[in-house]
Amino acid sequence: GENVEQHPSTLSVQEGDSAVIKCTYSDSASNYFPWYKQELGKRPQLIIDIRSNVGEKKDQRIAVTLNKTAKHFSLHITETQPEDSAVYFCAARITGFQKLVFGTGTRLLVSP
Amino acid sequence: EAGVAQSPRYKIIEKRQSVAFWCNPISGHATLYWYQQILGQGPKLLIQFQNNGVVDDSQLPKDRFSAERLKGVDSTLKIQPAKLEDSAVYLCASSLDAWEEKLFFGSGTQLSVL
Numbered sequence: 001g002e003n004v005e006q007h008p009s010t011l012s013v014q015e016g017d018s019a020v021i022k023c024t025y026s027d028s029a030s031n032y033f034p035w036y037k038q039e040l041g042k043r044p045q046l047i048i049d050i051r052s053n054v055g056e057k058k059d060q061r062i063a064v065t066l067n068k069t070a071k072h073f074s075l076h077i078t079e080t081q082p083e084d085s086a087v088y089f090c091a092a093r094i095t096g097f098q099k100l101v102f103g104t105g106t107r108l109l110v111s112p
Numbered sequence: 113e114a115g116v117a118q119s120p121r122y123k124i125i126e127k128r129q130s131v132a133f134w135c136n137p138i139s140g141h142a143t144l145y146w147y148q149q150i151l152g153q154g155p156k157l158l159i160q161f162q163n164n165g166v167v168d169d170s171q172l173p174k175d176r177f178s179a180e181r182l183k184g185v186d187s188t189l190k191i192q193p194a195k196l197e198d199s200a201v202y203l204c205a206s207s208l209d210a211w212e213e214k215l216f217f218g219s220g221t222q223l224s225v226l
Contacts (some may be wrong), residue, residue: 044217073188102154
């Protein structure tokens with residue numbers, strides 16, 4: 001089955017800096033890669049996703065890149081703000097009747 | 113659009129007791145998921161329903177956990193008897209169907225087993 005590894009487990013940056021979180025997956029058939037943001041005590045919320053037919057996707061300060069050959073994908077947050085502080089989870093799945101497998105999470109702390 | 117509803121929000125029980133969680137997915141969503149999130153870890157799928165049928169329950173501890181979605185809408189997850197290691201947040205999620213990638217999560221039920 002699919003296995004997703006995520007690094008780093010914690011990341012501290014200064015406000016305005018960039019933050020990068022990296023994930024690797026094991027199943028080359030996976031074709032959908034979402035990123036979720038989870039604030040303390042709240043539900044995971046989808047912030048950006050990418051499909052395997054695209055190498056990069058950007059939404060304002062957030063971007064995701066995918067390298068299918070190396071089986072890894074990354075979340076990039078530019079101009080970080082204190083409200084970006086949260087736990088971020090990557091995930092991977094094969095569309096259809098295959099489960100979404102999550103990484104272990106990265107706790108991002110943005111200091112003012 | 114109303115989101116995924118879950119109840120209760122918190123539950124504290126003693127080991128060996130029983131507990132049940134309820135989930136009402138977004139209207140029209142055929143696929144419903146129950147995830148277990150242990151503190152400091154990513155969510156782990158327990159069971160996935162497509163309408164009222166089970167698609168994947170490979171990681172559901174069937175000796176103590178059960179789930180049903182009888183009318184293909186809301187769902188109940190039960191633990192009987194609970195163990196200390198069941199302490200976690202139980203998240204329900206739904207998607208339009210199994211081919212729709214986007215999952216929408218409920219706020220979860222935080223279970224503490226003492």
